[in-house]
Amino acid sequence: MAPPDDKLLQRLLATFKPEAREHIDAIAAGLLELERAPDPNAQAALLDTTFRAAHSLKGAARTVNLRDIEALCQSLETVFAALRRKDATFTPELFDLLHRVAAMLGTQLQFVGEPATRPRPDITDLVRSLQSAATKNGPAAVRPTVAPSVAHAAESIMETTPAEAPAVATPASWRLAGTTASTTASTTVRVATEKLDAVLLQAEELLSAKLAATQQAVRLRQCRAEPIEWKRRWMKLRPDVRSIREGLDSDGVTSGSWLRLMEFVDWSRGCVESLDHRLMELVKIADHDQRTVGTMVDTLLDEMKKVVMQPFSTIVEVLPRTVRELSREQGKIVELKITGEEIEIDRRILEQMKDPLIHLMRNCIDHGIETPELRGHAGKSRAGTLQVSMAAHDGSNVELTITDDGRGIDAATVRAAAVKQELLSAEQAAALSDREALLLIFQSGLSTSPLITDISGRGLGLAIVKEKVEKLHGSVAVESTPGKGTSFRIVLPLTLARFRGVLVRASRRLFVLPTSNVGRVVRIRTADIATVENRETIVLNDRVTALARLADILELPSTPDAEHTPVHQPGVVLVWGNQRIAFLVDEVISEQEVLVKRLGRQLVRVRNVAGATVLGNGQVVPILSVPDLVESAIQSSGSARPVRAVAASAPKQTVLVAEDSITSRMLLKNILESAGYRVETAVDGVDALAKLRNGEFDLVVSDVEMPRMDGFGLTTQLRADRKLSQTPVILVTALDSRQDRERGVDAGANAYIVKSSFDQSNLLDVVRRLI
Numbered sequence: 001m002a003p004p005d006d007k008l009l010q011r012l013l014a015t016f017k018p019e020a021r022e023h024i025d026a027i028a029a030g031l032l033e034l035e036r037a038p039d040p041n042a043q044a045a046l047l048d049t050t051f052r053a054a055h056s057l058k059g060a061a062r063t064v065n066l067r068d069i070e071a072l073c074q075s076l077e078t079v080f081a082a083l084r085r086k087d088a089t090f091t092p093e094l095f096d097l098l099h100r101v102a103a104m105l106g107t108q109l110q111f112v113g114e115p116a117t118r119p120r121p122d123i124t125d126l127v128r129s130l131q132s133a134a135t136k137n138g139p140a141a142v143r144p145t146v147a148p149s150v151a152h153a154a155e156s157i158m159e160t161t162p163a164e165a166p167a168v169a170t171p172a173s174w175r176l177a178g179t180t181a182s183t184t185a186s187t188t189v190r191v192a193t194e195k196l197d198a199v200l201l202q203a204e205e206l207l208s209a210k211l212a213a214t215q216q217a218v219r220l221r222q223c224r225a226e227p228i229e230w231k232r233r234w235m236k237l238r239p240d241v242r243s244i245r246e247g248l249d250s251d252g253v254t255s256g257s258w259l260r261l262m263e264f265v266d267w268s269r270g271c272v273e274s275l276d277h278r279l280m281e282l283v284k285i286a287d288h289d290q291r292t293v294g295t296m297v298d299t300l301l302d303e304m305k306k307v308v309m310q311p312f313s314t315i316v317e318v319l320p321r322t323v324r325e326l327s328r329e330q331g332k333i334v335e336l337k338i339t340g341e342e343i344e345i346d347r348r349i350l351e352q353m354k355d356p357l358i359h360l361m362r363n364c365i366d367h368g369i370e371t372p373e374l375r376g377h378a379g380k381s382r383a384g385t386l387q388v389s390m391a392a393h394d395g396s397n398v399e400l401t402i403t404d405d406g407r408g409i410d411a412a413t414v415r416a417a418a419v420k421q422e423l424l425s426a427e428q429a430a431a432l433s434d435r436e437a438l439l440l441i442f443q444s445g446l447s448t449s450p451l452i453t454d455i456s457g458r459g460l461g462l463a464i465v466k467e468k469v470e471k472l473h474g475s476v477a478v479e480s481t482p483g484k485g486t487s488f489r490i491v492l493p494l495t496l497a498r499f500r501g502v503l504v505r506a507s508r509r510l511f512v513l514p515t516s517n518v519g520r521v522v523r524i525r526t527a528d529i530a531t532v533e534n535r536e537t538i539v540l541n542d543r544v545t546a547l548a549r550l551a552d553i554l555e556l557p558s559t560p561d562a563e564h565t566p567v568h569q570p571g572v573v574l575v576w577g578n579q580r581i582a583f584l585v586d587e588v589i590s591e592q593e594v595l596v597k598r599l600g601r602q603l604v605r606v607r608n609v610a611g612a613t614v615l616g617n618g619q620v621v622p623i624l625s626v627p628d629l630v631e632s633a634i635q636s637s638g639s640a641r642p643v644r645a646v647a648a649s650a651p652k653q654t655v656l657v658a659e660d661s662i663t664s665r666m667l668l669k670n671i672l673e674s675a676g677y678r679v680e681t682a683v684d685g686v687d688a689l690a691k692l693r694n695g696e697f698d699l700v701v702s703d704v705e706m707p708r709m710d711g712f713g714l715t716t717q718l719r720a721d722r723k724l725s726q727t728p729v730i731l732v733t734a735l736d737s738r739q740d741r742e743r744g745v746d747a748g749a750n751a752y753i754v755k756s757s758f759d760q761s762n763l764l765d766v767v768r769r770l771i
Contacts, residue, residue, distance in 0.1 A: 012064045013113050014192075020069070020109050023057035025317050026050070027076075028102040032320045035095050043090070051080040057105070068123050069108050072101055075130035082134040097129055099321065193347070196308055203304045207498065207595040208614050210290075210297040215617050217286040224283055227276035234269060241265060305346070305495055312390040313341035315354045322358060323386060326365045329738055333372055333383040334365055340390030343398060346495040349472055353400070353492070356465040360402045360488050361386065363462065368406030368486050378483065380405070393491055396499065397474075397516065403487040409480040411437040418443070421769070438478050442466040470627045473499065473514060473610065475576065501594035501613070501623065502572060505587040507556035510621045512594055512613055517626040519573040519580060521588050526565055538582060545573065548633040550583045554608060576630045583629070596623060608632060652678040653771055654695075658688035658702040658714060659732075668701055668732070668763075675764050685709025689717055692724055698771045701763075704733035704740070712747045719748040728770035732763070 030050030037043050058073035079098070082088040104126055111120055244262070316338050327334040369375075369384035376382055385405045393399040411434040418424045418440050429437070442462050469476045473493055480486040493499060493516075500515035522540065529547060530537055536547040551558070571584045597612045597620075610625035655677045659665040665681050672679045680695070682688035684706040692700070700718070704711035711731050718724045730751040731744050744752045751766045 009064065010113070016060055016064050016066075017109065017112055019060055020057055020105075020112075023053045023060070024102060024105045024109065026053040027057070027105070028099070028321050029317060031095065031098050031102060032324065034090065035324075044084075047080060047083060051077065051084070054080065064112075066108070066112065068120065069105060071127055072105055072108070072123055072130075075127050075134075076101060079130050079134045088134060094133055097126075097133060099324070101126055101130065102321075197348075200304050200308050203300050205595075206297045206300065207593065210294045211592070211615065212617075213286070213290040213293045215615070217283065217290045220279065220283045220286050224276065224279040227272055227279060230272050231276065234272075301498070306344075308347045309344040309494075310347045310350055311341060312343050312345060312350070314347075315350050315357065316341060316388060319358070319361065319388065323361065323365065326362060327369075330365065331371055331738055332365065332369055334369055335383050335385050337385065337387045338389070339387075343390045343392065345390075345398060345492070348496045349492055352468060352472055353490075356468050356490075357388075357400070357402070359462075359465055361388070364402060364404040364406065364486065368404040368408070370407055396495075397491050397493055400490040400492060401487060402490075403485060405485040408482040408484055408486055409438060409441065409478070410482050414438060414440050438480060441478065442476070470625070472496065473516075475627075496596070498596070499594055500591060502591050503589040503615075503621070504550070504572065504585040505589060506554065506585045507551040507558065508586070509556065510589075510615075510619065511550070511554075512621055512623045513572060513574065514623070514626060515591060517574050517576060519575040522571045522573060522582065524569050524571050524582070524584065526567060526569060540573065540582070543580075546581045546633065547571075548581055548583050548636065550585050550629075553583070553629060553632050553636060574626050574629060576626050579630050579634075581630055581633050583633075594623065652676060653698040654678045654680065655699045655701060655767070656680050656682060656688060656691060656695075656697045658682040658685060658700065658706065658711070660684050660703060660706045664703065671763060672701070672767070675767075677767070685711065685714035685717075688714055692718065692727070693721075697727060699728045699730065699767060701730045701732060701767075704731055704735055704744075711749075712743055715744070715747040715749050730763075730766060730770070 027050055030046055030053065034043055034046045034050065037046055054073045054076045058070050058077065061067075061069035061073065076098070079088065079094075083090065088094070104121065104123060107121055108123075111118065241262075319338065320336055323334050323336045364386055365384075369386065370378070370380075372382040375384065387401070387403040389401045389403075391399050391401070414437045415424075415429040415432065418437075419426050419429050423440070423443055424432075432440075442465070466476050469490055469492070473496075475491045477489045478486065479489070501512040502515055502518050502521070504511055504513060520540075524538055524547075528538055530539075532544070537544050538547050539545070569584050570586070570588045571582050572588065573580060573582045594613045596610075597614065608625055608628040609622050610628075611623045612620055613623055614620055655672050657665060657668045657672070657679055659668060659681070660683055665683075669679045669681055680691060680697070682691055685702070686708045688700065688702065689709065691697075700714075702711040702714055709717075711733065715729045715731070718727055718729060728750045729748065730753060731749045732753045732755060733740070734755045736754040741752055750770055753763060753766065
């Protein structure tokens with residue numbers, strides 16, 4: 001049968017991708033479980049499950065003509081079959097190979113649907129390695145599970161003619177390419193996430209209709225207030241009107257202006273009472289409509305929210321593999337524990353949190369958990385523990401906790417690093433409590449790592465984590481005990497688009513503050529405002545609280561009535577991390593549900609503003625960013641962090657490049673000179689050491705593998721020389737093993753950059769940090 005046409009193939013590929021991802025994740029998870037399962041019976045059951053996932057993926061790949069994925073799965077089946085028959089046994093080397101195959105399957109999936117001209121990674125070596133693993137105990141072990149022999153699996157599949165390919169349009173093929181027939185026919189259907197997001201956005205827009213209906217009901221009630229006031233006054237005047245009428249009747253007045261006036265008063269009374277009755281009916285109808293629309297909108301949003309909510313497990317599935325790779329790379333033993341996988345969160349939040357979560361885990365493994373030898377000396381178990389847990393925090397938030405039982409973070413080391421990198425003065429650092437000092441690790445540029453590598457030590461990772469969490473209207477905190485471990489706590493909203501907000505007025509403008517960050521609303525006596533160290537403060541619950549004026553922080557123009565100082569002033573106490581600051585406002589209006597609107601690509605980042613919302617009356621109101629407000633308030637008090645001042649006439653800093661390759665030497669020289677540094681070069685370690693002893697250099701960039709003296713030897717010689725011992729050294733090398741990195745640390749290198757991941761901006765960033 002002819003292969004499918006392009007349009008059909010594209011539809012098949014779109015269905016294949018999510019199914020293939022499920023199978024690849026199942027294979028990866030199965031391998032991790034197999035590696036941890038000591039019981040042979042448990043291993044047999046896990047092997048069967050992983051075998052089925054590989055077989056299903058092979059069939060689906062064959063349906064859409066993805067020969068590389070099919071070849072890898074076919075070879076995997078052969079190895080699994082040998083393991084079933086006991087013709088092969090599990091070894092650490094075999095597990096490493098199988099994990100590489102699972103990773104390659106994921107890589108191959110990324111190329112699905114891409115132009116054929118885009119280069120694909122070669123699978124030949126992996127197929128041969130799998131063949132070798134299945135046949136290492138002799139030819140008898142080679143009993144392929146499919147027609148082509150394993151020895152020529154990739155080649156024979158590539159050469160399959162269209163006539164030999166399975167029918168694409170058969171029911172079985174459709175089931176392989178999509179969901180199973182029973183699933184499709186009963187309760188589940190696959191829908192593109194883009195379509196779901198579009199429907200959710202439209203449903204969220206209905207919140208504006210709900211707010212508008214509420215606003216209209218409020219306006220009608222306000223309109224009815226005037227007829228009610230008229231009736232109140234009429235009841236007071238009614239006896240007087242009756243007396244006037246009786247007097248006119250007793251005087252025999254039956255015509256004229258007085259009589260017409262009395263008739264008009266009677267008509268006006270009836271008209272106003274009729275108007276009041278009609279308004280009362282309209283208010284009842286508006287209230288009913290508002291409740292009906294509100295209930296319908298809330299129900300629709302809740303149901304749509306359930307559609308886009310996904311369990312926490314969707315992003316933690318990759319964590320076991322990540323932990324395994326990192327721990328093996330660094331020679332550590334790490335046991336990963338995950339709880340709260342069933343808790344569901346907005347898919348958009350999960351997608352944004354995937355990278356920060358992986359970075360925090362990298363941080364815990366790289367900086368926190370010790371090697372087995374060090375843990376043994378400290379009286380700990382050889383295997384470190386990394387705990388990732390998700391739990392409900394309150395009705396609208398969840399708490400993500402990442403905890404390790406490693407060496408912990410030393411607050412004194414953090415203070416010293418902050419002073420060394422000129423983020424704080426020595427006096428400011430000394431004044432910080434241990435809890436405040438720990439928060440400095442989220443500052444960009446601060447790192448306590450003694451070595452800068454391609455994955456850590458740059459002081460950027462935790463700052464990026466904090467920034468991403470705050471963009472999601474969340475918060476991050478850290479707790480650590482030296483020698484015991486570290487815990488990162490992240491509080492996140494359950495959903496991204498809606499939250500409760502407090503509407504306030506400042507300088508005649510309206511603003512929204514997230515309710516989750518409002519500790520309390522206060523009414524402050526102006527006489528109670530005190531000045532401490534040139535900063536306004538108030539005492540709330542026997543606690544001194546910093547005070548700021550929202551209009552001043554937002555740099556709004558003052559209003560004419562601002563010159564008048566009232567006896568009492570309204571304010572809100574905003575809470576962010578361990579910071580509590582009271583902000584004075586002109587008026588606290590109400591609390592209401594808020595639909596977040598992004599500011600658009602033109603305004604990706606606006607200081608103090610997180611987004612905007614539309615009120616029921618159609619007015620656009622900014623949503624303020626609490627982290628930015630707190631930071632702005634701290635800086636406005638004069639406690640802003642010092643900024644390194646560099647004189648315009650400062651001489652160029654000098655860098656020595658030691659590299660035996662002419663091409664690499666000239667590349668590094670050009671990069672550094674283009675950045676404004678003066679550069680000298682050396683052809684090896686001996687040449688570099690001679691130039692260092694006879695000249696003045698601010699930094700050394702060195703290769704490792706060089707004749708006469710390598711980079712490790714050069715670094716060791718520098719650290720042993722009293723005059724040159726403080727010179728920063730960056731090792732740029734092709735050696736990327738853990739042992740080589742450790743040799744760099746032992747020698748005294750300040751940074752270790754691997755050439756395979758070399759990037760010009762990374763090198764310059766490291767240079768700027770070190771000198």
